[in-house]
Amino acid sequence: MRYSGWQVLAQGITGNRGWRPAWRDTAPKPAYDIVIIGGGGHGLATAHYLAKRHGLTNVAVLEKGYLGGGNVGRNTTIVRANYGLPGNSEFYSHSLKLWEGLEQDLNYNVMHSQRGVINLFHSDGQRDAAARRGNMMIAQGDDAILLDRDGCREILPYLDYDQTRFPIYGGLYHPRGGTARHDAVAWGFARAADRRGVDLIQNCEVTGIDIENGRVTGVQTTRGSIRARKVGIVVAGRSSQVAAMAGMRLPIESHILQAFVTEGLKPVIDHVVTYGMGHFYISQSDKGGLVFGGDLDFYASYAARGNLPMAEHVVEAAMTLMPVIGQARMLRSWGGIMDMSPDGSPIIDKTHVEGLYLNCGWCYGGFKAVPGSGDCFAHLIATGQPHPAATRYRLDRFATGHGLMDEEGTGSQHNLH
Amino acid sequence: MLIPCPQCGPRDIREFTCKGHETYMHRPSPAAPPEAWDDHLHNRDNPAGPTREMWHHVAGCGAWLVVERNTVTHAVTGAMLAREVAR
Structure with missing residues (x-):
């Protein structure tokens, strides 16, 4: 069966009895x-x-x-x-x-959403590296925009711009990046x-x-x-x-990488944002959960779950970058088994x-x-x-x-x- | 995860960094052929189950340990000083 708006309508008015398994x-x-x-x-x-x-x-x-x-x-x-x-x-x-x-x-809705990825930077050196990476991305034919601090503040108003330890200098914006289901x-x-x-x-x-x-x-x-x-x-x-x-x-060495999701919230994060001074990146799913993760636990593992030190580190980085996240309740965490090459x-x-x-x-x-x-x-x-x-x-x-x-x-x- | 450091007793993994499989204890001789060095540096058995690894008690006594651990359950079953394993 080919999926279409017409099918949704036709199935809807006939009690949704005609849907078949998506594969044999x-x-x-x-x-x-x-x-x-x-x-x-x-x-x-x-x-x-x-x-x-x-x-x-x-x-x-x-x-x-x-x-x-x-x-x-x-x-x-x-x-x-953005490689x-x-x-x-x-x-x-x-x-x-x-x-x-x-x-x-x-013919399938994978909910691909090109909401943009912003890699934040927090020093002059990181800004240079971001500019260089952006040029490489443009040379490859993809897109990159170097945002300054005000440019970031305009589209990411919920970040903490006043902290002195790792101030936000700007971000490398990759508009065609995003998420999918x-x-x-x-x-x-x-x-x-x-x-x-x-x-x-x-x-x-x-x-x-x-x-x-x-x-x-x-x-x-x-x-x-x-x-x-x-x-x-x-x-x-x-x-x-x-x-x-x-x-x-x-x-190959197999390692554990953890990720976390909060309870569903109203829209707050429109993009994918990565922190340049700690292991933390975040986006918001269409269901409303804030989905975020950090770095490997850094030991070989097939357990598909991680340990608390990295969970702690990720949450600390999250609170440093966007204190507003402290009001959300974490719903669950999980781990994937990463086949790490040298x-x-x-x-x-x-x-x-x-x-x-x-x-x-x-x-x-x-x-x-x-x-x-x-x-x-x-x-x-x-x-x-x-x-x-x-x-x-x-x-x-x-x-x-x-x-x-x-x-x-x-x-x-x-x-x- | 607690690692039983032979010198310090059971300590939290926050005090350690993991270098990787204990293959690092079996370094080829400088004259070994490139294939041996490639194998040593890159290729791994990568076991799902019991393994032996190099851990550095970097925020403790500073010793290098050979830790016996299970990669599926995260159970740590033993730790020895690397210098004693090397003997």
């Missing part, structure tokens, strides 16, 4: 051309673009839990293209352009892939990868063995475990096994990458060549030292990003 709940077939391991945002997007761009529909997406139950449901929903380094710059620019046409493409992104891609004939198989955990003579031949799962000519691994927080089934040891940038590449492809290392920036990652991974799997927007996401860059993308300038080493 399929059992695995014995063989597929392509098997995608991981039914999260990136895996579902990969399936969609394989079907849409490359006409490949004999595809299965295998998910060990339920669709969208991993990191695509455990993030802070921010979409932006500086070659590699990341063109990739996130490509991804943002896909976001801008996504709802028409998927995280679950709807997973559901939209799932439905669009399903409509083109892709099988979405839930409760199907991959337990082994079959390799013969250096070539992948299929996967073992909790629902039986499935043959496949090509297999894509795109499992975020479980990358190391699944890659180990193919004898690989990845440059340089903080992702990997979309072939592996040493013919027909086996790897997509991982999204660190704490995977949500905005969903369409771009799916498009580029689908291109790699379908054609054997990297997509022009993702040529630098090579797995071997750590071994060779060539083409490292250390966006924060802290060094290509674990625990620095």
Whole structure:
């Protein structure tokens, strides 16, 4: 069923009895051309673009839990293209352009809202860095506006401009950035892939990868063995475990990243705002909750929940920047499992096994990458060549030292990003 | 999370920083081939379950510890001084 305003009207006057499930709940077939391991945002997007761009529909997406139950449901929903380094710059620019046409493409309301992202700065040095980053974004063809203190005060009146410790000097405004409804992104891609004939198989955990003579031949799962000519691994927080089934040891450490939401409030925050002197960023969901987060807990974890020290730090930073938040009550917090790479940038590449492809290392920036990652991974799997927007996401860059993308300038080493 | 520092007793993790997996205890020789250094610096087993890690008691006694911890439950099951592990 194609969704439209007419459908809403027609269903509304007939008691909403005509709606059907958005996708089929399929059992695995014995063989597929392509098997995608991981039914999260990136895996579902990969399936969609394989079907849409490359006409490949004999595809299965295998998910060990339920669709969208991993990191695509455990993030802070921010979409932006404000990267500086070659590699990341063109990739996130490509991804943002896909976001801008996504709802028409998927025939699904993902509630993409280009409300603007503002990265605040608090010193002359940070202002210089922001100006430089803004120029890089403009050179990439995206948008950036350098706001001074008064410019910030005009659109962000609720911040504390009088504090003396970390005064707000201004902000880098990225108007095309914003947010989207995280679950709807997973559901939209799932439905669009399903409509083109892709099988979405839930409760199907991959337990082994079959390799013969250096070539992948299929996967073992909790629902039986499935043959496949090509297999894509795109499992975020479980990358190391699944890659180990193919004898690989990845440059990945899994860390916990926490986020928080308050009770629903009337509209107060119109944009996405990041604090430049503490680990804190915030936006307001369409439901009214203030959604905010900070930095990693900085130890390896698969627990999908964090500890109090980082929660405390985030709340302290929040109170420093916008004391008004102290009147809100925190509703809940959660943690996502971040597949951290040494340089903080992702990997979309072939592996040493013919027909086996790897997509991982999204660190704490995977949500905005969903369409771009799916498009580029689908291109790699379908054609054997990297997509022009993702040529630098090579797995071997750590071994060779060539083409490292250390966006924060802290060094290509674990625990620095 | 409390880490049982052998010198200070159980202490809050706010006093520590985590360096990462205890692979750092097994540094290749300077003459080792680049592959060994790549493996040492970048590649990780990244276990979901029991692990051994380097923690620095930076706001305490300053010792480097090898901590046994579970990455799924966050349970800390032991800590030893790194210099004793290295012996």
